[in-house]
Amino acid sequence: MARILVFADHHDGELKKSTLQTITLARELAGRVGGGFDIVVLGQGVGSIAQQLTGYGAERVLVVDGPAFEHYLAEPSSKALAQLAKSGSASFVLASSGTTGKDMLPRVAALLGFGMVAECTGLAGSGSDLLYKRPMYAGNIIATVKVNTPGAVISVRGSEFAAATESGGTSPVESASVDPGTPKASFVRFDGVKSERPELTEADVVVAGGRGLKDGENFFKIMEPLADALGAAIGASRAAVDSGFCANDYQVGQTGKVVAPKLYIAVAISGAIQHLAGMKNSKCIVAINKDPEAPIFQVADYGLVGDAFKLAPELAEKAAAARS
Amino acid sequence: MKILVAAKRVIDPDARIKLLPDGSGVDVQSVEYKVNPFCENAIEEALALKEEHDAEVVIVSIGPDDVTPTIRSGLAMGADRGIRVESEDAALDSDLVARILAGVFKHEGDVDIVLLGKQAVDGDNNQVGQLLAQYLELPQACFASEVKVSGGSATVTREVDGGLETLELPLPAVITADLRLNEPRYASLPGIMKAKRKPIDELSLADLGITDTALKVEVVRLEEPPARHAGVMVESVDQLIDKLVNVAKVL
Ligand SMILES: Cc1cc2nc3c(=O)[nH]c(=O)nc-3n(C[C@H](O)[C@H](O)[C@H](O)COP(=O)(O)OP(=O)(O)OC[C@H]3O[C@@H](n4cnc5c(N)ncnc54)[C@H](O)[C@@H]3O)c2cc1C
Ligand SMILES: Nc1ncnc2c1ncn2[C@@H]1O[C@H](COP(=O)(O)O)[C@@H](O)[C@H]1O
Numbered sequence: 001m002a003r004i005l006v007f008a009d010h011h012d013g014e015l016k017k018s019t020l021q022t023i024t025l026a027r028e029l030a031g032r033v034g035g036g037f038d039i040v041v042l043g044q045g046v047g048s049i050a051q052q053l054t055g056y057g058a059e060r061v062l063v064v065d066g067p068a069f070e071h072y073l074a075e076p077s078s079k080a081l082a083q084l085a086k087s088g089s090a091s092f093v094l095a096s097s098g099t100t101g102k103d104m105l106p107r108v109a110a111l112l113g114f115g116m117v118a119e120c121t122g123l124a125g126s127g128s129d130l131l132y133k134r135p136m137y138a139g140n141i142i143a144t145v146k147v148n149t150p151g152a153v154i155s156v157r158g159s160e161f162a163a164a165t166e167s168g169g170t171s172p173v174e175s176a177s178v179d180p181g182t183p184k185a186s187f188v189r190f191d192g193v194k195s196e197r198p199e200l201t202e203a204d205v206v207v208a209g210g211r212g213l214k215d216g217e218n219f220f221k222i223m224e225p226l227a228d229a230l231g232a233a234i235g236a237s238r239a240a241v242d243s244g245f246c247a248n249d250y251q252v253g254q255t256g257k258v259v260a261p262k263l264y265i266a267v268a269i270s271g272a273i274q275h276l277a278g279m280k281n282s283k284c285i286v287a288i289n290k291d292p293e294a295p296i297f298q299v300a301d302y303g304l305v306g307d308a309f310k311l312a313p314e315l316a317e318k319a320a321a322a323r324s
Numbered sequence: 325m326k327i328l329v330a331a332k333r334v335i336d337p338d339a340r341i342k343l344l345p346d347g348s349g350v351d352v353q354s355v356e357y358k359v360n361p362f363c364e365n366a367i368e369e370a371l372a373l374k375e376e377h378d379a380e381v382v383i384v385s386i387g388p389d390d391v392t393p394t395i396r397s398g399l400a401m402g403a404d405r406g407i408r409v410e411s412e413d414a415a416l417d418s419d420l421v422a423r424i425l426a427g428v429f430k431h432e433g434d435v436d437i438v439l440l441g442k443q444a445v446d447g448d449n450n451q452v453g454q455l456l457a458q459y460l461e462l463p464q465a466c467f468a469s470e471v472k473v474s475g476g477s478a479t480v481t482r483e484v485d486g487g488l489e490t491l492e493l494p495l496p497a498v499i500t501a502d503l504r505l506n507e508p509r510y511a512s513l514p515g516i517m518k519a520k521r522k523p524i525d526e527l528s529l530a531d532l533g534i535t536d537t538a539l540k541v542e543v544v545r546l547e548e549p550p551a552r553h554a555g556v557m558v559e560s561v562d563q564l565i566d567k568l569v570n571v572a573k574v575l
Binding site for chain 1 (some may be wrong): 340341348417418422446449457462466469487491504515520538546554561567574
């Protein structure tokens with residue numbers, strides 16, 4: 001029987017939806033290799049996060065709670081996961097491919113001597129012939145890979161998986177003790193981006209703005225009413241972030257966040273392959289661009305050629321009316 | 325101070341990737357190689373630190389002879405010397421690259437900072453820096469957008485989900501570069517001339533004491549994702565709303 005550890009990603013006292021998407025892959029993996037999964041919650045004062053995870057069919061929800069985990073740091077977190085994997089004889093360690101998973105999981109892989117599959121988007125085969133799908137070359141190629149070690153560490157691309165729903169039953173919550181060691185790195189500060197809007201990777205609708213919006217003031221003047229009208233999260237191209245229109249947290253693409261909402265509206269974004277890498281699996285894509293030749297139109301379900309400064313406010317007004 | 329920068333050459337990130345007919349790999353006939361963009365940020369940061377702290381900057385690349393131009397371009401930007409570790413691309417995975425870099429770190433002896441790109445845009449693995457840090461039991465700061473070094477420690481700002489995080493790392497440490505870390509400089513003509521005379525050491529895996537070359541992760545096959553077909557152009561916002569409400573049913 002294979003054992004699977006699922007790392008629960010949370011921030012500011014809130015569980016991330018990507019954790020539930022990771023659980024979806026864990027369930028599929030458990031079916032393919034035969035076995036069950038445990039969920040691991042690391043942090044300080046994370047009892048309520050653990051409670052939220054008891055209904056998803058995990059055999060246990062393991063809680064590691066203490067000052068060493070007040071702020072996420074790669075060294076103690078990877079040690080904790082590797083120790084729990086070893087003591088529970090787990091052969092798979094999963095986390096979402098957010099920046100925490102990306103930062104921490106390779107260290108877990110090195111500690112366990114396992115290969116790591118980055119940004120897994122699906123599985124194939126079963127038992128010892130298990131195969132993994134993952135994107136390469138900014139999503140222009142899908143690779144099928146195998147892992148030659150007795151276990152694997154997997155970061156999961158959340159946008160490819162539905163969030164798990166509760167499956168009945170209650171998993172026991174157990175507190176686990178680990179030796180986090182003394183990290184060499186120390187936390188100095190976190191400058192968070194505050195927003196009342198849905199999280200970019202969790203939203204059903206994303207509206208994203210590009211360099212064509214000219215500056216930060218115009219970016220928000222155009223994007224906020226559109227987001228308000230659609231209950232959407234706001235995203236941006238790299239050029240918009242680099243030009244200082246908005247914070248790095250908004251960036252969609254190969255280097256930023258990968259999203260697959262029901263509706264993605266790209267406003268004054270040209271559609272470079274690195275941007276497409278982060279949004280081309282959206283269900284419905286709308287592009288507004290004044291250049292009829294812009295590559296974004298090659299992936300858009302609906303394209304509208306024209307000036308964003310005129311069309312976006314009109315769309316905001318009429319979409320709000322259509323939704324009410 | 326000594327700074328080691330790991331640089332990879334990748335197929336031109338803006339070129340269309342073609343697969344071999346049997347899907348066993350990428351068709352590399354007549355492709356153009358470029359320095360991985362994130363590695364250029366890593367090189368630039370090392371050179372900025374060199375200007376401030378009088379450091380020696382060593383560029384290391386692992387691969388066949390055609391990675392030498394990647395090292396040369398780092399030397400032309402202003403790095404001091406290069407190391408090429410001989411290997412074939414297909415014989416490498418992230419884990420082996422990290423263990424080779426750990427070998428180079430030990431071979432060099434007195435490295436203070438290892439700078440890498442946060443990811444190579446061919447494999448998009450984003451793991452070599454983190455693996456290396458663990459193999460060397462060093463602190464890491466990945467996805468860096470700002471690096472300051474003083475008095476034996478580095479203060480690094482990282483681009484993470486939800487904002488910016490700042491860490492302090494005692495040296496030696498591993499740092500991986502994000503794109504907003506800096507604007508890589510262009511090599512000057514005198515820089516390019518000088519680079520021709522700068523030394524590039526060639527090492528084998530045996531020189532570094534690496535005998536275990538088994539791949540932990542192996543590519544079985546490659547394929548193109550299903551193409552997304554272009555939809556329709558609409559003439560007005562009213563038409564767009566009509567489509568979103570009645571056809572796509574997303575409003
Ligand atoms: C290694 C690497 C990683 C990268 N990662 C990312 C990433 O994660 N995400 C990302 O987005 N990019 C990424 N990029 C950058 C990418 O290559 C493009 O440079 C970037 O996406 C361009 O952003 P843009 O479309 O906003 O700007 P531009 O390409 O400048 O396009 C602006 C568009 O706005 C249109 N426009 C201008 N004015 C108006 C108007 N008034 N009304 C309507 N339309 C108008 C123009 O026609 C144009 O199409 C990466 C690049 C590299 C090398
Ligand atoms: N063959 C290589 N030679 C030198 N450095 C490499 C090589 N492969 C990866 N790297 C380094 O590791 C970083 C991250 O790569 P990856 O984890 O493969 O996405 C790259 O940006 C390089 O700095």
